[in-house]
Amino acid sequence: MLRMQIGRALQGKNSSTQTFLFALVPLLLLLLAAQLIGVARLYSANWDEAHHLYDGYLSLTRGDYRLNAEVPPLVKMTAALPLLHLHPVLPGSEGSAHTDNAFLGGRTFVFSNGGDRLLFPARMACMFFSLLTALVLYAFGRHVFGELAAVCALFLFVFDPNVLAHGALISTDMGSACFILATIYAFYRYREKPGWQWLLLAGLMSGFAMAAKFTGIFIAPMLVLIAVIEALRERSLPVFGKLMASCAGILLCAWGVIWAFYRFRYAPAPMGLEFSPPLAPYLASLPHPSDGTMLALVARFHLLPEAYLWGLANTKHTEWEYTAYFLGRVYRHGPWEYFPLAFLIKSTLPLLTLLLLALMAWRDAARRYSQALVFLLVPVCVYFAVITTSHFDIGARHMMPMYPFLYLIAGAAAAMLLRRGHGWAVLAAVLLVWQVVTVMRVAPAYMAYGNEAWGGPLAVRRYLSDSNVDWGQQLKTVKQYLDRNHITNCWFAYFPDGAVQPQDYGVECKRLPTPSALWWLSLPMEVPPKIDGTVLISESDLDGVESGDGALNPYDAFRTLHPVAILQDGVYVYRGSFAVPLASAWVDVHHADLLAHSGQPGEALRLARQAEALAPDSPRVQLELADVLAMQQQWQKASHHYQLAQQELAKQRPDLQGEELGSAIEAGLKAAAAHP
Known part of the structure; x- marks a missing residue:
């Protein structure tokens, strides 16, 4: 009897209810689009967007992948598509290494061509990945759990602050989440009803995932582990052989897709133009020689495009070089606890509550939906295990590919509760409404979101920093604040200074040094030992993300002061006279x-x-x-x-x-x- 009740609850077989729920889908997609458009209009360019867009435009129009190969081209080229009819003027060479030129030239490219004139349509193109993720999530949930569960999952996803913070930016996180989810969904459909159509779709989607972000290669262990578990569930060696052959076919197709995005050319650019530094010495300089040896072997036989290999090497360099801010302290390499804690802080309490309730609700349904659980949980476990053991601890946005799978589970749990009885239905409804209230309370500063159990957005900096709070997206809000208060005498320590400059948005404050602006990009500045007036400090610089904490941070003394304003939960404003001896x-x-x-x-x-x-x-x-x-x-x-x-x-x-x-x-x- 209980199983029948669970089945009806998950499948939602009342026809009028199904019609109503189906009608909610386009409304939810419109709400997602509206919120993302608001973010795209409000946020200034962040650390990475200008150079991603510049590189994407050069890749698309010139077939030159050298400028910034730190991420594969799919998202960057998609962002650049709306620019083709705008005919933007390209900057001249900055005369520096390609990765430096990406940031310097990217800024010139965007802001000499009108700023938002390029950024907004590019962001709208990237919004496509968020909307596609929502559609695939709905389709996956509807096929497995029924209409009610699918709509609940979609509802939770549409009102997730992390999705809204990053879903319209020129960034690879949502593109990666989209195509990893689509790959697993296609493989699930193939497992149900084997056929070349679903197998081909899985291959294409996995290729798109690997061409969107290098973490797409985690699809390989996900698929293999799913195949192993499915064979063990059926205790069948032929099933294992068939599924492993299917995985091989998917990955072979993905390999072809990667080559297609690089125009089936090993060289990174036409006419024999090379990287700076070239690939061979760059591989030899990797912190772990074994990584360089493996990639050099792949390069020797031209198994992957050179730009793809250079980008993979770059991820190893940046993983080693980037510091991590965790629990009020800066680490050379982030501790393994970083992402588990980031997940607990940055995930909404309704999601966490539904996942806990799912453990109870699914106890009776686990056998019936055991196959679905394998396909939903294996990608989460594999991805989480890999990022937890890495040292690339600069933001919870790197967990984005996990969230669609978790929202499918949470949506199914919510559907069960809604149909289980009056008390459980009230609880599920409260959690769904709570998700909306959470977004309304934090809007529009979605990036700084932290759930209520940890003190909310303004408390996040006690635990996390960088793109968990501040990616430099607040310049429009800063400009409005300065104009509204008629402030002209001001100093600004701006986190992405150089990649984006406050002057690009009309913020004419005097520059305070940040490690990147001073030591890397060598921007002009003069700073006396004592400054006065209005002082603005990006949260990431206040926490010493790049410089280090305590005595290493030139702005550490400001951490004990009470700001007169906090802009978009990420720029702290002080007024008075302040000694800044280390900055000077x-x-x-x-x-x-x-x-x-x-x-x-x-x-x-x-x-x-x-x-x-x-x-x-x-x-x-x-x-x-x-x-x-x-x-x-x-x-x-x-x-x-x-x-x-x-x-x-x-x-x-x-x-x-x-x-x-x-x-x-x-x-x-x-x-x-x-x-x-």
Whole structure:
């Protein structure tokens, strides 16, 4: 009797109810589109969008994949499609390495062609992936669990803050989620009724997933594990052989799709143009030599396009180089707990509650829906296991491919509860309404969302940072705030400064240094030891995401101050007079280095000593002073400051600074010892 009740609940067999539910689907899709359009209009360009769009346009129009191969081309080229009829003007070469040129040229490309004139239609193109994900989620849920469960899953997905935060951006996360879900759905339909149509669709979708983001390659272990479990469930060796052959066919088709996106050409660009740096030395420089050896073997036999291999190598470099902010501390490499905690903070409480209730509700239905559970849970478990053991801990957005599967389970659980009895139905209805209220409360600052159990959006920075809160998307809101309050005397430490600049949106504040803006992109700035007026600091810089925490962070003192405003939950505003000695010393050190290498040792020494007076305990400052002294052959003094740099490095988070400064200090000490 209970099984029959569960079956009716999941299948929702009342025809009038099914008609009503089916009518809700286009309404929910329109609501999703409307919310995403609002985000696309409100958010300024973030860290990655300009260079993704620029690279996508060059890939589409010139077949040149060198500019920024850090992600595959599908999403970037899709974003660039609406630009073809706009005929944007291309910037000249920035004269730097291709990855630097992607950011510098990307900014010039977007903002010299009207900013939103390019960004908005590109974002609308990327919104397609969110809408397609919603449709596939609905189709998957309807086929497996019935109309009610499918609509509940779609409803929860449409009102998910993480989906709304990233669903219209020129970013690969939603594209990856879309095609991983579509691949598993097609494979599920093939498993039910084998035929070449579903097998071909699974192959195409898996190829799209791998051409959207490199995490698409996780489809391979997902499919294989599903095949193994299905064979074990049926205790059949022939089933295992057939499913493994199917997996091989899917992956072979995916391989062909990848080559198609690179025009079936191994070279990354026409006319023999190469990467900078070329692939071979780039592979040799990987932090783990075994990764380089494996990719070099693939390159030797041209098994994948060179740009795809270069991008895979780039993910290994960035995984090693990026720091992670976790529980108020910056780590050289994020701890394994990062994504489990991020999931608990960034997921809505209605979703988490429904997943817990699903454990109880599915106890009676697990046998009937055991096959569906395999196809829904294996992708989640494989993906979560891989990202948890990685060190690429810069944002919960990397969990996006898990959420459609989890919402299918949650939607099925909600459908069961709605049909189980009055009390359970009330609980399910409350959870569904709660999901809407959650979105309304956080709107439009969806990116900073954190659920109520952890204190809400403004409390997220206690635990997480970077694109969990602040991806630099607040410049339009900053501009409105400054204009509304008639503020002209202002300073701004802006997280993506250089990739996007506040001036691109009319924010004319004086620049405060960030590690990327100063050390990488070398943007012009002058910062005195004491500043006054209105000071704006991106949340990621306030937390020291790039610089390090505590004494390494030039804005650490602001963390104890009460801001006069918080814009889009990601830019903190202060008013008054503030000492910023480390920020000023950073600028002096950078200028000293430039002067020293341009034949102006006297002025370089003056600035280096000025920096030392401001921040004598900074190993970076002591190292620069020692280097300038060494260039002037003042070896005894240089040795002294190299030793001071080494001592301070040992005291101040050598795990964060050692890779960058440690070898330079040791080389300086050896050189000084050779010149007594």
